[in-house]
Amino acid sequence: MQTKPTQSGFTLVETLVSVVILTMTIVLPYYAIQRSLSATFSSRDDLIAASLAQEAIEFTRGVRDNNYLADRTGAAWMYGFNGSVANCFSPNRCTIDATRNTLSQSIVQCPSNNCATRPLWLSSSSLYTQRTTSGSATKFQRYIQLSCVNTSPCNLANEHEVRVTATVTWFDHGTHSVVITDVLTNWL
Numbered sequence: 001m002q003t004k005p006t007q008s009g010f011t012l013v014e015t016l017v018s019v020v021i022l023t024m025t026i027v028l029p030y031y032a033i034q035r036s037l038s039a040t041f042s043s044r045d046d047l048i049a050a051s052l053a054q055e056a057i058e059f060t061r062g063v064r065d066n067n068y069l070a071d072r073t074g075a076a077w078m079y080g081f082n083g084s085v086a087n088c089f090s091p092n093r094c095t096i097d098a099t100r101n102t103l104s105q106s107i108v109q110c111p112s113n114n115c116a117t118r119p120l121w122l123s124s125s126s127l128y129t130q131r132t133t134s135g136s137a138t139k140f141q142r143y144i145q146l147s148c149v150n151t152s153p154c155n156l157a158n159e160h161e162v163r164v165t166a167t168v169t170w171f172d173h174g175t176h177s178v179v180i181t182d183v184l185t186n187w188l
Helices: 012-069 074-078
Strands: 094-096 107-109 119-122 136-148 161-171 175-185
Touching (some): 012 161
Antiparallel strands (some): 119 136, 161 175
16 A cells, blocks of 8 residues: 655744744844944943043142142132132032133133033044034033032132032933042142
8 A cells, every 4th residue: 555655844833933043043143232332332431421520630630730830829729710710619610621721711611500502522633622613522511610628618718628520421312421529639
């Protein structure tokens, strides 16, 4: 007796399972790459913001040191921030542009304490600046705010410590910020 040969093939369930496995092997690596790139860009922005905030702290420290070398005493040890150029003491805020040549160009009080209207620009020489004449606007805004540590209200003639807070904010799928605080001491 002759038997009919049986036909072998894939069932619908086997086909669907193989399609799901094939889809996962293609999609999951792309998803992992996308998440990795997103984390890399986020880390880059955090690093840039921390560097910009630290630059503002160092600029403030440099102004204090120059005031010491110029033998400014009393309230003038924080010359430039104490209302002589701009009032950067709380509740006021100021932007810092370390690429400028003079204090009056480098320290600018934010209008109505809204520094978000003053984004940083990346110049053609890869320097972050407040100048809008060259380069391209970035997503970063930076400001500093000073406050007395021991006296309230702030009396710089009697104060020997000033708290400097540098804040960098940016918007990228939500608002982010980096805040660095340091205390400067009057050496005189």
